[in-house]
Amino acid sequence: MRVLVVGAGPAGTRCALRVAGRLPGAEVVLAGAEAALPYDRVALSKYLAGDVAQEALVTHTLADLKAAGVRYRPAMPIASLDLSARAAVTGRGERIDYDRCVLATGSRSFRLPLPGADLPGVIPWRDLAETRQMIGVAREGGPAVVIGGGLLGLETAVGLAARGMKVTVLHAVGWPMERQLDYDAGTLLANRLRARGLTLHMPVETVAIEGTDRVKSVLLKSGERIPARLVVMSVGVRPNTDLARASGLDVGRGIVADGAMRTSDPHVLAIGECAEVGGRTIGLVAPALEQAEIAAATIAGEAAAWAPRADSAALKVSGTRVWSGGEVAPSDAEAVTLRAGESYRRLWWRGERLVGAVLYGDTAEAGFYQNLIASGQPVASRADAALGQAWLKDAA
Numbered sequence: 001m002r003v004l005v006v007g008a009g010p011a012g013t014r015c016a017l018r019v020a021g022r023l024p025g026a027e028v029v030l031a032g033a034e035a036a037l038p039y040d041r042v043a044l045s046k047y048l049a050g051d052v053a054q055e056a057l058v059t060h061t062l063a064d065l066k067a068a069g070v071r072y073r074p075a076m077p078i079a080s081l082d083l084s085a086r087a088a089v090t091g092r093g094e095r096i097d098y099d100r101c102v103l104a105t106g107s108r109s110f111r112l113p114l115p116g117a118d119l120p121g122v123i124p125w126r127d128l129a130e131t132r133q134m135i136g137v138a139r140e141g142g143p144a145v146v147i148g149g150g151l152l153g154l155e156t157a158v159g160l161a162a163r164g165m166k167v168t169v170l171h172a173v174g175w176p177m178e179r180q181l182d183y184d185a186g187t188l189l190a191n192r193l194r195a196r197g198l199t200l201h202m203p204v205e206t207v208a209i210e211g212t213d214r215v216k217s218v219l220l221k222s223g224e225r226i227p228a229r230l231v232v233m234s235v236g237v238r239p240n241t242d243l244a245r246a247s248g249l250d251v252g253r254g255i256v257a258d259g260a261m262r263t264s265d266p267h268v269l270a271i272g273e274c275a276e277v278g279g280r281t282i283g284l285v286a287p288a289l290e291q292a293e294i295a296a297a298t299i300a301g302e303a304a305a306w307a308p309r310a311d312s313a314a315l316k317v318s319g320t321r322v323w324s325g326g327e328v329a330p331s332d333a334e335a336v337t338l339r340a341g342e343s344y345r346r347l348w349w350r351g352e353r354l355v356g357a358v359l360y361g362d363t364a365e366a367g368f369y370q371n372l373i374a375s376g377q378p379v380a381s382r383a384d385a386a387l388g389q390a391w392l393k394d395a396a
Helices: 010-022 041-049 062-068 128-138 151-162 183-195 242-247 285-299 366-375 382-387 389-395
Strands: 002-006 027-031 070-073 078-082 087-090 095-097 100-103 107-109 143-147 166-170 199-201 206-211 215-220 225-227 230-233 237-239 255-257 268-270 275-277 312-317 320-326 334-340 343-350 353-360
Touching: 002 010, 010 027, 010 062, 010 070, 010 100, 010 285, 041 128, 041 151, 062 070, 078 242, 100 285, 128 151, 128 230, 143 151, 143 225, 151 166, 151 183, 151 230, 151 312, 183 199, 183 320, 183 343, 183 353, 215 230, 255 268, 268 285, 312 366, 320 366, 334 382, 343 382, 353 366
Parallel strands: 002 027, 002 100, 027 070, 100 268, 143 166, 143 230, 166 199, 255 275
Antiparallel strands: 078 087, 087 095, 107 237, 206 215, 215 225, 312 320, 320 353, 334 343, 343 353
């Protein structure tokens, strides 16, 4: 069997390796658009902050992939798919025939349609090349602006500050990470970041990026100008569906796929951030890797189906850990809050079932709460659950 995997991110690489392992003798080609070995994209923030070297990001060498039965083709973007002929054409005009094709094209950063958004020095951070570009600018110091105070935006801000830049975060909501944290936890985090030297403006509206040959400042709706040598846009991502759409596959927000990760063409599968299953797209590595496993099983002729689970997000920034899982601050749920010093815990309940949780400072119980949310297990005492797993067991 000839299997082409388009996209060498974590999901694409995992799928290629699993297919090769399940089907010895299969011709497995992993085509990556970037001119780099497969690397840990989640660890890019650590590389930006100087905590790890670039070499440490690599997850698989050429020798590793070859030994596993995968032929890796870096810097090999796929330009088009001919579904009827089951063939792909690369950006260089090379034809690659396949029996099964897996689209793992990921997502692309959203660039705000602002005046000056295309100036040199404005980066919608997503990949290794953009990270290296940011590090190059940071070596010269000066002010930087991060537009967006979500998970990635804060990691970006902390990384640039660690490189010696004076960083300002602009966020449209009144507290950071509003999708993962409630107002109280977000305020605690904001205060911590400010104490560590970051400047946060929230809520604000950015109206333009100013400069001529390069970025010089960011203009706010209030009229205030924030000096900047570097502007990083961290305002969300969009599934990369261009190849699928041009090929005639069904596309909604993402590439429409069933639970077995098959698209509208049964010979083509989609996984990771580019895929849409049951009307839902994903933005985290863990479910993307799960989908890679399911796709490999499907290609091998095994019965398998992916089912979504409650999202969770973790961040360690400036020595502070935060975690959230499930629904954050749902209007139809009751909250139980526990606060002790710099530690904060809020749980949301519907009846006896935990539906969401936010932890700030002490995240040791994150796995316990994630399991409670995912399982839907009824809990008789909300107060005991708020104190943690050991307390709940003792109470039982």
